[in-house]
Amino acid sequence: MAKDPAFLFYPGDYLRDTQNFTEGQQVAYDRIMCEHMRNICITQTQLNFFTKRISSAEKAELMFYLKRVNGGYQIEWVAESIIKRRAYTESRRNNKRKKDKSVCSTYDNHMENENENENIYNDSAFAQFWEAYPKKRSKGQAERAFKKLNPDESLLKTILEKIELLKLTDDWKKDKGQYIPYPATWLNAKGWEDEIETGKKSRWG
Numbered sequence: 001m002a003k004d005p006a007f008l009f010y011p012g013d014y015l016r017d018t019q020n021f022t023e024g025q026q027v028a029y030d031r032i033m034c035e036h037m038r039n040i041c042i043t044q045t046q047l048n049f050f051t052k053r054i055s056s057a058e059k060a061e062l063m064f065y066l067k068r069v070n071g072g073y074q075i076e077w078v079a080e081s082i083i084k085r086r087a088y089t090e091s092r093r094n095n096k097r098k099k100d101k102s103v104c105s106t107y108d109n110h111m112e113n114e115n116e117n118e119n120i121y122n123d124s125a126f127a128q129f130w131e132a133y134p135k136k137r138s139k140g141q142a143e144r145a146f147k148k149l150n151p152d153e154s155l156l157k158t159i160l161e162k163i164e165l166l167k168l169t170d171d172w173k174k175d176k177g178q179y180i181p182y183p184a185t186w187l188n189a190k191g192w193e194d195e196i197e198t199g200k201k202s203r204w205g
Contacts, residue, residue: 007037007078007082008085009081017029032066037082041071047066129183133186134163134180135180137182141184145187158192162191162192169196
């Protein structure tokens with residue numbers, strides 16, 4: 001069975017990880033990323049080989065962006081993208097073997113919609129949210145919650161407008177903002193749907 005030569009590349013995730021890398025760190029990261037196409041988890045031996053030209057301090061910093069899995073290492077967002085792509089490709093391949101065109105048609109529409117939804121996610125939208133939200137805590141969790149929500153332009157506008165209104169409330173201003181929920185918590189709870197009641201505490205206060 002031929003291997004799928006592609007995976008969905010997310011520039012925002014890549015730049016987030018590598019923006020402060022030295023040239024040597026970036027080369028090592030890129031080689032690990034490419035190796036994922038053959039092995040979802042790279043071994044310790046492979047890791048040592050890919051990082052042999054960088055200092056121990058540079059390697060330690062690079063390790064912050066790798067996840068330990070089953071005795072190996074992986075760049076999490078790359079591994080997830082490859083796994084998704086392989087599952088999608090295999091499903092399409094199996095579907096083509098079926099003679100029932102109605103099943104194939106139903107599947108194709110489902111998968112195309114799924115890919116379309118993946119592509120809607122915009123890193124600049126999260127950047128706008130992160131800039132607006134007053135409590136800068138647990139950015140990684142916030143980004144995952146935002147990516148899961150995947151708001152369209154209209155919802156993003158609603159979220160940003162609600163944040164600006166909440167910034168003016170006593171609940172969010174008192175005690176240096178200690179009662180402001182973490183951004184991931186607020187997103188998961190759909191905090192933008194809460195009503196702001198004058199003279200009453202919100203659930204966040």
